[in-house]
Amino acid sequence: QVQLVESGGGLVQAGGSLRLSCVTSGSIFSSFRMAWYRQAPDEQRELVAAISSGGSTHYADSVKGRFTISENSAKNTMYLQMNSLKPEDTGVYYCNAHLVVDFWGQGTQVTVSS
Numbered sequence: 001q002v003q004l005v006e007s008g009g010g011l012v013q014a015g016g017s018l019r020l021s022c023v024t025s026g027s028i029f030s031s032f033r034m035a036w037y038r039q040a041p042d043e044q045r046e047l048v049a050a051i052s053s054g055g056s057t058h059y060a061d062s063v064k065g066r067f068t069i070s071e072n073s074a075k076n077t078m079y080l081q082m083n084s085l086k087p088e089d090t091g092v093y094y095c096n097a098h099l100v101v102d103f104w105g106q107g108t109q110v111t112v113s114s
Contacts, residue, residue: 002028002103004095009108012085016112020080022095022105029053029071029078032097036069036080038110040091048093049080062088085112 003025012018020036028034035050049069050058057069068081078095090112095105 002026002032002097004097004103004105006093006095006105006108009093009110011111011113014085014087014112014114016085017081017083018085018110020082020093020108020110022078022080024076024078024097027073027076028097028099029073029076032099034069034071034078035096035098036078037094037096038089038091039094039107040088043091045094051078082110085110087112087114
């Protein structure tokens, strides 16, 4: 069983930055694809950024050039650096670990005011 705990969300003005963290229950980055998803009110959960077990990254078009996904294996922690935030980035951000099945964190709220 993989446990994921997110932190780092909050309220920020448009143009600001936040860094989300996802602490995992073990050393899983070499095996799992890791990702950040978000869900806005009344919207479906969508993929924001992903990083493969080999380190390849993928970003949604809406966040390219503004968000950066990374991992620190020594700390069992994945990050999402979010810059130039926009009101449409508002939502609950979830950490995801995928290897055959999906594991999810509890989510952290990000609110960007205009």
